[in-house]
Amino acid sequence: MMKKIFFLASLLLILVVLLTLKQGNHPKWSDYQKAYFAEQVSKLQVELGRVNDEAKKKQLQQDILSYQNRKPEIINLVLSEGKVERCKTCHIGLEEISSSHPSNTFGCAVCHGGNPLSLDETTAHAQMFGGSHPGSLEIASLSCGGPGGNGVSCHSGNQETGKNLVDSVKTSIMSTKAGELSVVRMTFGLDKTKEVAGLTKGQVAYRYPSPLQGRPNEGIFQQNCLNQCHQSGGELPVPLSQGKIQGNGCESCHILTNPTHTYIGDDTTIKGNKSGYGMVHNLTTQIPYNQCNQCHNQGSHDIIKMEFSVRPDMGKVIRDWTAGYSTWTDRLSDYYLPGELFAKCEVSLDCIDCHTRQDVMGDGKFYTSQHDAVHIQCLDCHGTKEKLPVTKKVENPKDLMFEEPITNPKFPALQKGDEIFMTTRGEELPFLRHKGDHWIQTSRVTGKTFKIPLVVGSQCKQVPEEQGADSCHKCHARTALHP
Template identity: 25%
Template sequence: MNFLFPILMALVLMIAGCQLSPSEPKASGCVQCHQGLEQVSPSHHDCTQCHGGDPDTMDENIAHWSMYGPKNPSSPQYWERTCGSCHTYQLQRVQSSLMNTATGMIKNIQLTWEGEDGKLYASKPLKTYGADGTELVLEGVEKLDHLSGELYRKFCALCHVGIESNQSWSASHAAGCAACHFPYNDNATYQGGDRHLQGKWPYSETHAMQVLPENRVCFRCHNRSGRIAMSYEGQNDGNNSLVPTNQGYPGPELISGIRNATSIAPDIHHKRGLECIDCHTSRDIMGDGYAYENMYEQVEIRCEDCHGSADRKPAYAEVAREHSEAVRESQHYQRQVKMGDKMILTSKGRKYSNVFYEDGAVWLVSKRTGERHESKVITQTPEHTIAGHERLECYSCHSRSVAQCYGCHTQYDLREQGRDFIKGRNTPGAFSETEDYRTLYPFPLALNQHGRISPVTPGCQTFVTVVEADGSLSKDSYVSVYDGKQRLRFAPFFGHNIGSKAVSCEECHGNPAFAGFGQHVVEGNSITPTLLCEKSDRKPLDGFLTLEEGTLEAFSAITRENSRPLNAREIRRMWAVNQCLICHTDPKDPIYQKELDYRVLSRCLDRPAHARPASGSH
C-alpha cells in the first residue's frame, strides 16, 4: 500500500489536471455531445463562459435554452455579456467604429438624397465620444422615416457587422465580432469536425477563431460599392453580368449578386504578398474608441507613412514601454515587437505594429507569415519632386484603375414588401437597382477633402424612381438636390489598385477625361461629351465638366467638405504642360524640378514655326 499510494495520488492529480487544464474544455455535456468541435483558441476553454447554456445536462433543449444566440454569442445584442466581458477595450472601440455604426454611410446617403437634419445617425442608438473628446449621441437609423433611411435599412445594412448576412454566395458573414474572427465559407456552412454540425447552415466554417482575419474576410463585404477588395486582388465584375467566360461556365469566379469576376492587374502590394491587415492597423478597422463621421477620418494610414513624401522621409519612434500597444498587438504575429524597436508612425502619429525602421531602411513584416518587405522611400527622387505636383495624392498617379459605376437607377416600389434588416421585419417598399455603364480607366481627378488632387468616382450618382402603392410614380428617374442644386455627385476615392508604374505624363496632361470631362470629342475650343446623361443632351454621364467655346462649366458636385472640380486656371496649367511634353518626355528631366514660367512658354509658342527649336532639342 505504501508503494501504491503515491501512484494512485499521481493518477488522481493527473486526471484532475487534465480536466482543469486552461487549454482544454471542461468535461461537460457540451463536449460530450459536440465531439470533434474545434477549440476556439488556447485561451478560450470554457464553453458556457462564451455561449451560456447549461453544461450539466445531456438534454439538448435544456442545455441550449439559456444560450446566447444560440449560434453566435458575439452578436451585438449579447457582446457586452460575452466577448466584451473579457475584451472591454476592443468592444468599446468596435461599438464606436464606422464598421459598426455606419454613421458616414448614413450621413452621406441622407446628405445626397434628403439633406441634413442636424443629427447624426447610426445602425443602432449609441452614446459615445467624438474625436475631440466631447460626448456624442448617435440616433438610431430606424428614426429616419424617409427614402434614405429606408435605403440604408433595406439595402446597405446587410453588409455591416451588426447584422448577419447568410444568403449571399461568397459574401455571407456573421454578426458582431464573429463577422471577422469566425468567417463563413462561400455558402455559410460548417465544415469542421463536429458531426452534429457538419454541413449545417448558417455557421462559420469551423469553430476555431481566426485571430488575424485573412483577405477573404474583407472580400465578403468589400466586393460591392467601391469594390476595393476585388480591385486589390485583381478582379473586376465589369458589365458582363452572367456572360460565360470560362469554357461556357460562369466565371472565372462567381460572386454575390450573381456576378462574374474577371481578372485585371492586381495591386502591387497584393502581388508581393501583402494582406489587407499588413497595411491597415486594427484602429483602421476596429476603431480607436471615438466616433467619426467619415471613413477617411477613422483610417490612419497613408502611402507616405511607409514611402515618405517628396520632401519628408517616413517618421518613426522607439518603443520605450513594455505595455506599448504595438507590443500588445503583435503578440500573435510571427515577428513580435520588443523594447527598443523603431516603429514607423501612422499619419496620426501612432506606431504601426509591423513596420520597422532598421539599418537605414523601412521594413514591413507580414503579420501572418513573417515575410519581410522593404518599402521603397521616394523622398527627393526627381520624378516625385516635379514642380506643380505638390497637391497630388500618391494614388492619383499610381492607380492602375478606379472602379466607376455610372447611371445607377434605383427603384423603390411600395407595392412590394422589403426586408428591413434593422427593424427585423418586412415592411412596405422594396428596392431594386440597375446601372448604365461601368469602367475602370481613365478616372477623373478633382480636389478632395484634404485639398489634394485625387481620383473621384460616382458617389450616390443615382436616378430615383418611386412607385406608390397605387402604381403611380411620385418620382421618375429623379436626380436629387445636393447643396441647393439638382445634380449628380462624385466622391473622392482610393481604388486600392496601385501599380509601381505611374500613369504617363502624356495621358494625364493630354486626356481631358482625367480632368473630369468624361468620354468626349475635342472640337476647336469646345469639348463635346459623348456619353450623355438621359436628363440632358449637354451633360456627360461620366464627367462633371464641359467646355463650350472656351467657357468652362462645372455641373456635378464633389461630395466631401472642401472638395471641388478643378477650376479653369488649374486646367489651363494642366494642359499647358503638353507643350513641354513634346520634347521633354522623361519625368526625371531637370526642367520639371523648376516652376513653369508661362510667360516664357507663351513667347516660345508665339514665335514663327521656322524659329522654334526642332523636336528633341532644348
C-alpha cells in the same frame, strides 16, 4: 376497475423506466462520439495509404486501433477554479477556439453561456449567448466582453481603454454605418455637412428615426442599405448561397469563412451542408483580404435608385476564393472592383497590413464619414519628399505589442531598442521596422516580408501638400487590365 388502472399505471411506469434505461445505455452523445471516432479512423486510413516510412505507418496503425477500440464516455472539463463543463461530451471533435483561450482554462460557457453540466441538447443550449453567433454585437458584452472565469475583465471593462474592443467596435463606423446615412442624406440635400442631426455616438444608422425624412424611398434605403451586414439580424450582401447568411460582429472578421459559410471541421454535431458557420472553430487575427471582401468590393451601389449590383466577375472571385490559393494575377483582378485604381502595394499587401487596429475596430470616437475614420495614410509608410516615415524605439518590455506573438505567429521577433513605425495619428505599426538602411514590412497574414520604397531620394513627382490616395493614383495607377 381499480385493478385495471393499477395495471395500466404500472405498465406506464415500466415503459418509462425502460425508456430511461434505453436512453442511459444509448444516449445521443455516444452517437456523436462514435461518429467522431469513425471519422478519425477513415482520415487516418487515408493518411496510412500515403506514407511510406515504416515507423510512421506503425504509429498510424496504432492510432487507428485505439480509435476503433475507444468507448464513448462523459467528458468532464475541469476548469481551473474547479467548475465542471460537459459540452465536449457531444462536441468532442470541436477545434480549440484559440491558443489564447485554451479550453481547459476557459471552457465553453464563458463565451457561449448555456448549461454546461447538461447532457441533453435542449437544456444544454438553453440561454446560450447568440446561438451559433456569440460574437454578435447585441450580445458581445456578455460573450466577448463579459468577465472571464477568474473574474478578470475580458474585452470590456478594463482600465486601459484600448483593450475594451467590444465598446470601440460597437461605436466604429463599420458597425454604426453612420457614413452611409450621412452620404445619402447629403446626396438628397437633407444635410449640408457630414454631421447628422440627432445621431449619437454608437447609435446604429438603421435605428435612426426616419433617415430620409419620409421620402418614398426611405423604406428601401433602410432595407437594402442600412439593414445589411453585421447588425442585429442583418445579412451579408453575399450573393453566394440561396440561403440567408449572417455576418455577425466580431466573428465577421475573426472567424474565417468559405463562400458557402459551411463548417468543415471535426465536430460531428454540426452538419457540413448547413449554412451559417465559420470553416472551423478558430479565432484568428490573420485576416486575409477575402474575409474583408465579404462586405467590401462586392459590387456597386446606386444611391439614387437604392440598388446594389453585384460585380460582373463575381463568379471568378468565388472560384479563386474556393480554390484557397490565388496567383498574383488572380489577386490583382479579385481584390478590388473592376476599374478601380491602386498602387502595387494595395494588392500585394492584405487589407490589415495597412488598415490599423483602430481602422478596423474603431478608436472610440464618433465618425460620420469613412474618410474621417480611416487612420492610415500612404505617407505613414512611404514618407514624403521631405520626410521619412515616423518611427519610435520600443523601450518598455511590458508594452502590449510584446503580446502580439500570442495571437499572430507571423509577428517578427521584437527586442527592446528595436524601431517600429508610427502613424501620423500616433498608432503603433509593430509589423513595420526600420533598421539601418532597411525599411521592412512583414505581412500579418502571410508572414512575407517586403522592402518599403521611400519617397525621399526617389524620382517621385508628388506635390507635397497632396498626400491623399487619389492624388497618388494619378501617377501610381494599376488596374486589373493594366497591371
